[in-house]
Amino acid sequence: MSVLSTLLKAEGHEVVPVLGAEKAQEVIKSQKFDLMISDIRMSPVDGMQLLRMIRKEKPDTAAIMITAYGSVETAVEAMKEGAFDYVTKPFKVDELLITVTRALEYRDAMAENVTLKAQLESKYQFENIIAESPAMRKVCEMIERVAPTDTTVLILGESGTGKELVAKALHAHSRRKTKCFLPINCAAMPEPLLESEMFGHMKGAFTGATANKEGLFETASGGTIFLDEIGAMPLSIQSKLLRVLQEKEVRRVGGNENIPVDVRVLAATNDRLEALIEEGTFREDLFYRLSVIPIEIKPLRERPEDILPLVYHTMRQEVGPNKDLPNIDPEAQLVLEQYPWPGNVRELENAIRHALTFAKDGKVTKDVLPAKIVSSVSSEGAVSVNTGGLKADAYRGKSLKAFLKSKEKEYLSQVLQYVEGDKEKAAKALKISLATLYRKLPEPNE
Ligand SMILES: Nc1ncnc2c1ncn2[C@@H]1O[C@H](COP(=O)(O)OP(=O)(O)OP(=O)(O)O)[C@@H](O)[C@H]1O
Ligand SMILES: [Mg+2]
Incomplete structure (x- = not known):
């Protein structure tokens, strides 16, 4: 813990380290915090209880939970209870710092009044999105709030409702706007092709791989990737994607080197992912990672x-x-x-x-x-x-x-x-x- 607080202090954060959930509860009650980072496994009071308490009493405080390696269920549980994200022990310093930055951005974006005032003054910013209805106005408001952050957004809506339009607006209003916006349709390609498209491959990795090829995650570095029809993504690729989201690195097919990537991921679907999870064709942990911020577009x-x-x-x-x-x-x-x-x-x-x-x-x-x-x-x-x-x-x-x-x-x-x-x-x-x-x-x- 002292390593962690030294690290965060070096990044310019004010850190209050406490030992154990009981002590943490006291401190949280008496002060205002932007972010809590907590282990899940603690006794006598565990991290989940602490998380529940903070969501209830200090909903403006974001939470990142630390889980033991391999305990996916606990991690998913934590996301369900409203944690912003989780990191798995042993974690990489970079990974944690990126997660901290995102959590703080997210908190700022979600804090009320931050953008609302500016929005009231500057009439309407998304001139190419028609939004007369309250439902669509809400969508635009969400775009405005979350576009500047690096958070993953899951865009939900029937076919033809404007999911890609919303994804483009998110990109166009982000700091990544000068870099590329790369849409990938997960339903349009067979599994091996999709994998090598997304992550790249090395020469000789499979028949026909005559040269090294960079994947779209590498190509999009600095920009945004839009994973359309994510419900159709094969399970094997889902787990690879999860790793990319967690570690911000890709490994090409047939390669043994991890290549760092800086990509914001937006995803869209017209499937009910909850049903796919029940069927066993969509990973629950990926769902929670992707849907930190869901934007639902109502049918016309x-x-x-x-x-x-x-x-x-x-x-x-x-x-x-x-x-x-x-x-x-x-x-x-x-x-x-x-x-x-x-x-x-x-x-x-x-x-x-x-x-x-x-x-x-x-x-x-x-x-x-x-x-x-x-x-x-x-x-x-x-x-x-x-x-x-x-x-x-x-x-x-x-x-x-x-x-x-x-x-x-x-x-x-x-x-x-x-x-x-x-x-x-x-x-x-x-x-x-x-x-x-x-x-x-x-x-x-x-
Ligand atoms: N609110 C809106 N204002 C203006 N144009 C819109 C709006 N919503 C959708 N459109 C237009 O409707 C068309 C369909 O939108 P888009 O391709 O984004 O839908 P989609 O949800 O991705 O559909 P699909 O599921 O079929 O891929 C596009 O030409 C888009 O510009
Ligand atoms: Mg589309």
Whole structure:
């Protein structure tokens, strides 16, 4: 411990060394700390208890836990309990110091008011990310907070929600912005190729390895690596990645030299990693390492405020600056707002491109939208009602309750159609229980 405190002092930190968790608890109660570094195995009070106490009573204090070699479960446990990170004994000085720096950066970024004020003043910084909805604003706020740190970020979201866009924004607002941003799609390559792409290989390591080759981690040094579709990463590569994250070194395939790398890792997935962990195809310890900061992007159907701004944003991109944008007539607008966008923003962009191709006289009407979209938004429903009831006055004479019920039925059947009849998925999307969904479903003969 004295070695550690000497080291940290040499780095300019103020250090208060204490012996044992009981003493630590006393000291923590009486003073304010940015960071606690603690062994897990101690008696009579162990490090986990200390960690729980600090998370509860001093949530602003980050914690790094020291675990014995090979005790992965305890390490995972510590991350679950809110430790920022763990280091394994015996640890390398550099590794610990980097972890300390990251933990302190993270603490600063998470401390309230740090960036909020600046943010309020400087209106909107992420001009290429449309964020009208509160959910998307929160995403941008998170980007602003965590971009300057070196912390790993796990970006979660359905296909087409903007995961790569968020990853790029994180890079663009970091100190690494002048260095490269390297995306790797983990689902696109067979295992051996992915391994040698990521970590490089030595000449003769396998058939076809005719020369030494540096891996993307080396190439990206100083920059950011974006591991897309991380859920598809094979287990053997997951354990290698974990080592790279821990030790900040790579070893090429067939090589015996450790090469230091300075790379920030961002990862994205549209899989539920928890389910993959249960299945045994994703490492739990890697999950906790990657998801120190998770950023979840909600599907577009759950943030309808973003739809029209995205429509105009896409039109502007397609039409170019300083040109008049086409008008969207109210019927077409309603279709765009009501469609559930299973392919999210990517699908919306394609629909708008389609519409612009067929638009006549600078006007986007329902007829120029993709037929699939128009037909899935019911024609007897809100579309005609909302355009002033000019067409079918289908609901005249109905009580409000009956109207709402028929709208509900219509929406249920749209959602069910879109999830291909999977009731569990539908219930989840609708945020109701499965039992409620069944109750609401029409009887077969209804
Ligand atoms: N909030 C947004 N504002 C502006 N454009 C957006 C937004 N969200 C997504 N986009 C655009 O939508 C398209 C899809 O985004 P992106 O490729 O980042 O999605 P993704 O989540 O990585 O999708 P996939 O899972 O299919 O790889 C891109 O052209 C992106 O620029
Ligand atoms: Mg993507």
